[in-house]
Amino acid sequence: MDDDLDAMEGAGPSGSNGMFTTIAVAAVLILAALTAGLVANRRPAGDPGALAGGDAEALVAEGKRLYDWRCVSCHGPSGRGDGPIARSLQGPGPGDLTDDEWTHGDAPDQVLAVITKGVPDTQMAGWDTAFNPDELRALAAYMYRLAGREVPEDLLDGAGG
Numbered sequence: 571m572d573d574d575l576d577a578m579e580g581a582g583p584s585g586s587n588g589m590f591t592t593i594a595v596a597a598v599l600i601l602a603a604l605t606a607g608l609v610a611n612r613r614p615a616g617d618p619g620a621l622a623g624g625d626a627e628a629l630v631a632e633g634k635r636l637y638d639w640r641c642v643s644c645h646g647p648s649g650r651g652d653g654p655i656a657r658s659l660q661g662p663g664p665g666d667l668t669d670d671e672w673t674h675g676d677a678p679d680q681v682l683a684v685i686t687k688g689v690p691d692t693q694m695a696g697w698d699t700a701f702n703p704d705e706l707r708a709l710a711a712y713m714y715r716l717a718g719r720e721v722p723e724d725l726l727d728g729a730g731g
């Protein structure tokens with residue numbers, strides 16, 4: 571009996587104890603990663619009132635919430651096109667949303683169209699299956715805020731879409 575124990579302990583850190591610790595640590599890490607993934611994929615709590623119309627600040631806040639959820643990976647937190655996967659995209663990069671030149675136009679309906687339908691032959695997808703029209707409007711409004719521009723009236727009440 572004692573001999574058996576000694577033999578096991580003799581195996582040292584790479585023996586069964588070390589192995590168990592390694593497995594336990596790995597399990598905890600995997601669980602943590604899964605939990606983080608679930609949280610990241612969960613739709614952020616919205617504010618239905620924000621989309622009702624009229625209030626630019628509430629609309630922009632809603633747009634930011636959605637942007638931080640689904641758009642930052644490419645466009646980056648400040649919209650400069652420096653998101654974590656921006657460099658690995660095939661085709662043109664996400665560009666800089668904060669500069670004066672918006673490739674696809676800066677009229678509210680143009681911005682809304684890009685977000686809704688995407689840009690063919692680029693990694694910019696259309697988001698109309700992910701978001702309802704009010705949410706798309708909130709995202710468009712947030713593009714103007716990112717660029718330091720005034721949010722167009724058209725976006726506030728849905729007239730732009």
Ligand code: HEC
Pocket residue numbers: 637640641642643644645659662663664665666667671672673674675681684685689692693694695697709710713
């Ligand atoms: C997988 C990466 C990716 C994600 C995620 C993504 N975009 Fe894009 N986006 C791009 C790329 C690439 C372009 C540039 C397309 C081009 O060069 O014409 C672009 C272009 C745009 C433009 C046009 C910019 C201009 O200069 O006219 C807008 C606006 C935009 N994205 C908004 C969004 C919003 C809002 C979301 C989230 C709902 C989003 N994007 C998510 C990759 C992405």
